[in-house]
């Protein structure tokens with residue numbers, strides 16, 4: 001049996017965590033041979049509710065759950081942490097864009113970054129889920145100067161999964177047959193879901209759909225799916241967000257499938273002309289617990305314009321939180 005790893009989940013009494021924690025403890029994120037210790041962070045008023053969640057985790061008798069920490073102190077939560085899923089943040093309501101949350105949520109992530117820098121394992125893998133995820137990840141990363149910036153990522157896997165299903169449904173294919181879907185940029189309505197590299201059973205996907213559907217239905221549907229869920233449910237995506245977080249971390253830790261890639265918000269090294277240092281979603285291949293941006297993809301004028309637009313929004317978000325970026 002492997003040694004247990006320490007997994008931090010923030011916002012642990014919230015909606016997303018109510019799906020997420022149980023799946024981590026069941027082994028769906030790191031494998032059925034990897035014991036975990038859950039280190040759960042909440043704000044003080046939510047600690048009582050968090051105790052209830054911990055009681056339910058106990059009641060599952062998960063063989064892989066080797067311990068739990070419940071705390072309202074980030075300095076305790078991040079102690080020796082190997083993985084961290086930063087979910088704790090306010091969700092948006094109807095009529096809001098995710099960046100409208102910047103003011104309410106940004107400050108949370110400078111605190112988290114500092115605590116990670118002080119207390120976590122030097123090899124920690126961080127996934128930011130709380131919105132606006134890319135810019136919150138940037139804030140956390142910049143507040144953790146002793147940790148490699150590559151270890152801070154933001155979640156666009158939900159967008160990636162949404163795009164897979166839209167394309168599968170349109171073409172009457174199975175999601176299992178689709179590879180090489182790409183989400184570029186921000187987890188926001190400027191994101192660019194790109195099917196130009198996608199394959200269906202090994203054949204190019206783009207010629208199988210009309211350009212009009214691709215540009216005027218598929219792209220806006222994926223961009224606006226979060227808002228559509230909020231309208232229908234009266235609350236933002238929770239189980240599907242937790243699922244995406246599991247997929248993101250699983251691929252990062254255990255590797256992407258052979259011949260495929262994942263969309264991940266990662267530290268830009270200037271690939272594809274994207275400003276260095278932004279947390280931008282790229283197609284990434286993961287191997288041996290590390291990710292690499294897929295290089296050498298041909299970029300059309302249409303794609304280039306869309307990739308630039310979402311980059312511009314990320315640069316604006318970065319500039320709006322300059323006071324939180326040491």
Ligand SMILES: NC(=O)C1=CN([C@@H]2O[C@H](COP(=O)(O)OP(=O)(O)OC[C@H]3O[C@@H](n4cnc5c(N)ncnc54)[C@H](O)[C@@H]3O)[C@@H](O)[C@H]2O)C=CC1
Nearest residue numbers: 011013014015016042088089090091129130131155158241
């Ligand atoms: N990147 C993505 O694809 C997605 C991101 N989200 C975002 O995830 C976040 C969480 O969503 P839900 O779980 O639905 O919200 P929720 O409101 O149900 O839960 C959030 C929890 O975070 C806690 N919290 C607030 N400040 C905290 C702090 N400083 N430290 C620790 N915990 C703190 C709250 O007490 C609450 O229990 C939201 O910002 C939402 O917009 C949601 C869906 C998808």
Ligand SMILES: O=C([O-])CC(=O)C(=O)O
Nearest residue numbers: 092131158226227236237
């Ligand atoms: O839309 C929201 O606010 C929640 C979210 O990020 C998503 O569902 O993609």
